[in-house]
Amino acid sequence: xxxxxxxxxxxxxxxxxxxxxxxxxxxxxxxxxxxxxxxxxxxxxxxxxxxxxxxxxxxxxxxxxxxxxxxxxxxxxxxxxxxxxxxxxxxxxxxxxxxxxxxxxxxxxxxxxxxxxxxxxxxxxxxxxxxxxxxxxxxxxxxxxxxxxxxxxxxxxxxxxxxxxxxxxxxxxxxxxxxxxxxxxxxxxxxxxxxxxxxxxxxxxxxxxxxxxxxxxxxxxxxxxxxxxxxxxxxxxxxxxxxxxxxxxxxxxxxxxxxxxxxxxxxxxxxxxxxxxxxxxxxxxxxxxxxxxxxxxxxxxxxxxxxxxxxxxxxxxxxxxxxxxxxxxxxxxxxxxxxxxxxxxxxxxxxxxxxxxxxxxxxxxxxxxxxxxxxxxxxxxxxxxxxxxxxxxxxxxxxxxxxxxxxxxxxxxxxxxxxxxxxxxxxxxxxxxxxxxxxxxxxxxxxxxxxxxxxxxxxxxxxxxxxxxxxxxxxxxxxxxxxxxxxxxxxxxxxxxxxxxxxxxxxxxxxxx
Amino acid sequence: xxxxxxxxxxxxxxxxxxxxxxxxxxxxxxxxxxxxxxxxxxxxxxxxxxxxxxxxxxxxxxxxxxxxxxxxxxxxxxxxxxxxxxxxxxxxxxxxxxxxxxxxxxxxxxxxxxxxxxxxxxxxxxxxxxxxxxxxxxxxxxxxxxxxxxxxxxxxxxxxxxxx
Numbered sequence: 001x002x003x004x005x006x007x008x009x010x011x012x013x014x015x016x017x018x019x020x021x022x023x024x025x026x027x028x029x030x031x032x033x034x035x036x037x038x039x040x041x042x043x044x045x046x047x048x049x050x051x052x053x054x055x056x057x058x059x060x061x062x063x064x065x066x067x068x069x070x071x072x073x074x075x076x077x078x079x080x081x082x083x084x085x086x087x088x089x090x091x092x093x094x095x096x097x098x099x100x101x102x103x104x105x106x107x108x109x110x111x112x113x114x115x116x117x118x119x120x121x122x123x124x125x126x127x128x129x130x131x132x133x134x135x136x137x138x139x140x141x142x143x144x145x146x147x148x149x150x151x152x153x154x155x156x157x158x159x160x161x162x163x164x165x166x167x168x169x170x171x172x173x174x175x176x177x178x179x180x181x182x183x184x185x186x187x188x189x190x191x192x193x194x195x196x197x198x199x200x201x202x203x204x205x206x207x208x209x210x211x212x213x214x215x216x217x218x219x220x221x222x223x224x225x226x227x228x229x230x231x232x233x234x235x236x237x238x239x240x241x242x243x244x245x246x247x248x249x250x251x252x253x254x255x256x257x258x259x260x261x262x263x264x265x266x267x268x269x270x271x272x273x274x275x276x277x278x279x280x281x282x283x284x285x286x287x288x289x290x291x292x293x294x295x296x297x298x299x300x301x302x303x304x305x306x307x308x309x310x311x312x313x314x315x316x317x318x319x320x321x322x323x324x325x326x327x328x329x330x331x332x333x334x335x336x337x338x339x340x341x342x343x344x345x346x347x348x349x350x351x352x353x354x355x356x357x358x359x360x361x362x363x364x365x366x367x368x369x370x371x372x373x374x375x376x377x378x379x380x381x382x383x384x385x386x387x388x389x390x391x392x393x394x395x396x397x398x399x400x401x402x403x404x405x406x407x408x409x410x411x412x413x414x415x416x417x418x419x420x421x422x423x424x425x426x427x428x429x430x431x432x433x434x435x436x437x438x439x440x441x442x443x444x445x446x447x448x449x450x451x452x453x454x455x456x457x458x459x460x461x462x463x464x465x466x467x468x469x470x471x472x473x474x475x476x477x478x479x480x481x482x483x484x485x486x487x488x489x490x491x492x493x494x495x496x497x498x499x500x501x502x503x504x505x506x507x508x509x510x511x512x513x
Numbered sequence: 514x515x516x517x518x519x520x521x522x523x524x525x526x527x528x529x530x531x532x533x534x535x536x537x538x539x540x541x542x543x544x545x546x547x548x549x550x551x552x553x554x555x556x557x558x559x560x561x562x563x564x565x566x567x568x569x570x571x572x573x574x575x576x577x578x579x580x581x582x583x584x585x586x587x588x589x590x591x592x593x594x595x596x597x598x599x600x601x602x603x604x605x606x607x608x609x610x611x612x613x614x615x616x617x618x619x620x621x622x623x624x625x626x627x628x629x630x631x632x633x634x635x636x637x638x639x640x641x642x643x644x645x646x647x648x649x650x651x652x653x654x655x656x657x658x659x660x661x662x663x664x665x666x667x668x669x670x671x672x673x674x675x676x677x
Contacts, residue, residue, distance in 0.1 A: 509518055
């Protein structure tokens with residue numbers, strides 16, 4: 001068994017006889033960390049100033065400030081104790097004041113390099129480098145991250161880490177040729193409102209506001225705007241009030257979502273470099289630049305959230321090792337194309353995959369049992385919601401709207417069930433697995449069969465009775481496992497057998513039909 | 514295309530695993546019943562009948578679970594290992610079959626927990642580069658587990674590459 005990544009003691013490293021000097025992070029990082037900590041602590045400071053001595057018997061504000069002081073000191077220590085170096089075969093990061101540790105990653109394990117610069121970073125010309133290896137995925141800690149490197153040095157490090165294959169193959173001195181695969185068209189911003197990404201922001205803002213109100217004991221009714229709005233809502237009939245709140249809510253969500261779209265995807269550009277990497281850069285204030293080694297790209301996920309689907313848009317996400325979908329700092333690093341017209345997204349997906357068939361091939365339908373199961377599940381969900389609505393019927397004094405809500409939801413749930421069934425599909429093209437599922441977010445996974453490292457067949461009690469199962473192709477890339485809902489056991493075997501011929505053969509029997 | 518189906522793996526786990534699963538499921542039920550008994554013995558007299566009914570139902574469920582689940586599991590939990598693949602089946606109410614090609618195996622671990630120690634059992638976890646699909650075989654006899662680990666380590670060393 002090879003151990004691809006390990007923590008060694010400094011002594012062992014010295015024994016290896018590596019001559020490369022250790023490099024420090026930029027000294028300017030000292031300005032970033034304390035300021036970031038201060039920004040994060042603003043709520044505490046505000047509370048401490050506003051509330052002062054009159055509330056908080058425990059002196060919570062004061063303790064908050066002490067905590068800020070400690071974090072600043074920690075930031076200083078982090079700079080003093082962090083160093084890195086790149087040897088011909090390894091990348092090493094040295095950390096720790098008391099217990100020193102050296103994280104060593106073989107260079108051929110490097111899959112992706114991700115450069116993120118927040119606002120403060122950009123002011124000071126700094127960046128944060130995250131190196132993705134297949135292995136760090138399963139770790140709880142952040143792996144190989146260097147926060148506070150000079151921007152130019154970060155870009156240099158990226159070149160250094162991902163270039164080796166080319167240096168070995170063609171040591172020509174000419175600058176790498178880049179071809180632009182896709183770039184943001186400002187017209188796409190019109191899809192911003194349909195992403196609903198603003199909901200998250202609003203949630204955060206609301207939580208923040210709520211905390212301030214709680215901590216400062218301000219009565220929201222004393223704020224004029226709130227007071228007037230509440231008064232107006234109480235005067236008009238209930239239906240009007242509900243409509244007003246909905247409309248205002250929708251406008252706010254649309255606005256936040258659009259702003260979020262612009263902040264995240266401004267200057268978006270997807271390029272392919274001559275040395276086999278895909279390069280994605282984007283961002284208005286916080287810039288993000290991700291480099292993916294194309295050899296490690298295992299596929300593309302083409303996803304259509306319901307609202308985007310309704311307006312003919314979609315987005316694409318890379319499935320690659322080293323970038324796990326939706327995890328901490330790596331979140332969003334895999335975006336291949338932000339919400340854009342579906343035609344465009346399909347073209348980019350085909351370009352990245354190097355094959356237009358996977359995105360356009362018609363998919364095989366799933367058995368009727370899958371449709372029945374979608375209906376039972378939808379009806380079960382509807383029953384639960386209706387039960388809740390009717391549970392309010394007596395306590396609230398027999399309002400009819402509970403019944404209307406229960407009845408009105410039924411067709412929606414049935415439509416959802418039908419759409420969920422219609423989304424289900426699978427195909428195999430040139431050893432590439434194509435799975436599709438989902439209605440609220442319909443996703444089409446196109447995964448390279450060579451990246452599949454195992455199969456899981458999951459069958460619940462009810463699935464056994466219906467004669468179907470859930471097939472999962474496990475992979476080291478992206479979501480780690482890609483599911484195909486409700487296929488017959490024979491289909492599941494056929495898919496696995498076609499992707500990895502011979503793997504299942506010793507475990508097969510003839511069908512009992 | 515001829516239709517083929519996956520058969521269950523051939524090897525059963527150790528019979529002692531039945532007791533292991535029973536013992537492992539016991540604490541939750543003991544706590545659930547214990548809390549209810551304490552509540553019943555308290556001097557609050559309201560809803561006494563209802564409480565007794567709920568307690569009896571809990572005891573009945575516990576009995577059924579503790580008797581049926583381990584037997585059922587014993588019939589489901591199976592495994593098989595060839596030079597090319599590891600294949601395991603687990604679960605009871607829901608059944609899961611996992612297959613990993615030996616060429617994709619990254620680590621082979623054997624672990625013995627406190628309850629497993631009690632019944633001289635061991636489990637074997639085979640991980641691939643994916644965080645989603647470790648193949649776990651529970652309730653193996655210790656010697657069987659050791660042989661399996663040795664075999665897997667020998668065969669995986671012969672095949673390089675893990676598709677990351």
